[in-house]
Amino acid sequence: MNIILEAMKDNLNELSNTKLSFETRSYIANVQIKLAEAFIQVLNAESSHKFEIEKNHSKKSDLKD
Secondary structure (H helix, E strand, C coil): CHHHHHHHHHHHHHHCCCCCCHHHHHHHHHHHHHHHHHHHHHHHHHHHHHHHHHHHHHHHHHHHC
16 A cells, blocks of 8 residues: 555646646546546455454354354
8 A cells, every 4th residue: 555655646646747748637636536446445355354354253252152
């Protein structure tokens, strides 16, 4: 996740570079969109993983009772 955030940060710096052509900045913006989508997938996966852990823990607690 940190790699994605660092890449997004670097891309934002590049997007503000007016020396780059419009086409290059447009490409970077599209990459930024893909990175954001990947970041969301990571967050969803982590959330799902935490949910499964909590669900399994809850099942184990229920079995003990």
